[in-house]
Amino acid sequence: MKYQHKQIAKSKLKSRALKDKAIRVLVVLLSVVTISPIVLIIFKLIEKGYKQISLDFILKTPPNSYEAMTALANGELIPGGIANGITGTLLMMVVAAVMAIPVGVVTGIYLYENPGKFMANLTRNISDILQGVPSIVLGLIAYIWVVKGITNGYSALAGSVSLAIMMLPMIVRSTEETLKMIPVTIKEAALALGVPYYKVILKVLIPTGFSGLLTGILLGISRVLGETAPLMLTALGSTIINLNITKPTSAVPLLIWEFYNDPNMVGLIWSSSLLLMAIVLSLNLISKQIAARTK
């Protein structure tokens, strides 16, 4: 009788251990499945895109559809590059950053300085809601405000506005989180010395939290760099290099969309995507590196 009990307990223990092991294997397996897309996507982009990458690709504008077709027919690489997209992306990012960074950082400081106040809580909640707004809706907004209201036509400025609204809540949040990690004593020491409030902010808070702020800004930029949908509604695209913010402008993601829709140009999508991904992912990794070092 006693022996039998032991036997049952033993086999139960065994089945529990087996179940435990099975679940562990399942978790590892599913985790590998989870990360496989990133490997597959990067591999695909490099495999299909590396041939096209050259100095020309960065410095020249895209060929027209006919030139691309002739090159394809002769079995050559499609000539030209995505210079108009690169300059357009840079232009819109700079304008968006100029709009979003000051407002975002200052608002972050406001939230940090006034914890628990009604206005601060309201701003924080609204900013959180803004962060969840789909990018295409921001495109609609920038269309109504800028394309219809200011530039009377599609423009780089409209694209920048949609990207800036997208970046804003990210910068607000990261600024507040960064400042929260700074010891209060540093700020108090400065205040005790009679330093004016604005100097405390400019000379103490911002320098101390600089790397954290930078991380937030870089992450914000890398998040909006690949945005396509809002730009379709605002910047539209352009076949030439345009640096006038009131005129339609291309961007790398917009060019990918155009190439995708033109059977003759489809050969250019992989290299363009490869370039875009390389920039986005390195920005991502750099900002994570900065964040890890400061922690």
Add this chain to the structure above:
Amino acid sequence: MNSDKITKIILLFSSFIILFVAGGMVFSLVKGAIPAFKSFGAGFVFSNTWNPTQGSENYGALPFIAGTVITSVTALLISLPLSFSASLFLGEYYRGTRMAKVLGTMVDLLAGIPSIVYGLWGFYVLRPFLVGLGLPNQGFGVFTASIILAIMIIPYATSLSNEIIMMVPNELKEAAYSLGATKSEVIFNVIVPSARSGIIAGYILSFGRALGETMAVTMLIGNANVIPDGFFSTGNTMASVIANQFGEADGLKLSSLIAIGLLLFLITGVINAAGKFIIKKLN
């Protein structure tokens, strides 16, 4: 007035800008949507016609609301086992190891891939693969779009539930271990119950992300302005119909698209607020 006061006013002013932007957004969307709601009334939300023919223009949002909900729910269900496993891998099984660091970085990188690149990969790699498995409509449709959407929300779902899993107090887990529980028993009897509401909130927020995704869905869902009648049929989401139809839109059609944008804004707003509310309550 001294400099401290001016500084405080500047700080307050910048927070007004955010409120102003948000308020302006609601105002502009509502104003833009008024013609559509005036013509079709509240029926706009429940009508399933989309007829741009001049003279007999008639627009309804139901096909797109249905498409959005179906694709997002499917995406959530597909991503659930994957992201939950990854968060257990990171937060429990291999917590703090180099392997977890590598996996965590790769999951984070998934969040960095632009939507249009997901779309390209879905179009040129996933879609032919699914056609090979016998998917109809040349592989376009709700199912294909949902798979890509699922991959896109994995990083959010993973990092949010990982954070919550890491927050489960060690004492609770140790108490269970000391009673002889195996790791999987600890996970399902201690970690999951005590982290449940946080994990649910994480998935609600990921769901909110899926609702508004545009490019990848536009490239894969097939762009048919009808209510999808199955997992493998084509359709359109609220975001994808805006992206698709915007180029040639003006007048009533433009207003209808803006109205769809307003509905999308409201739905994502409610979903996000719910998720944030649960998380706030936890803290």
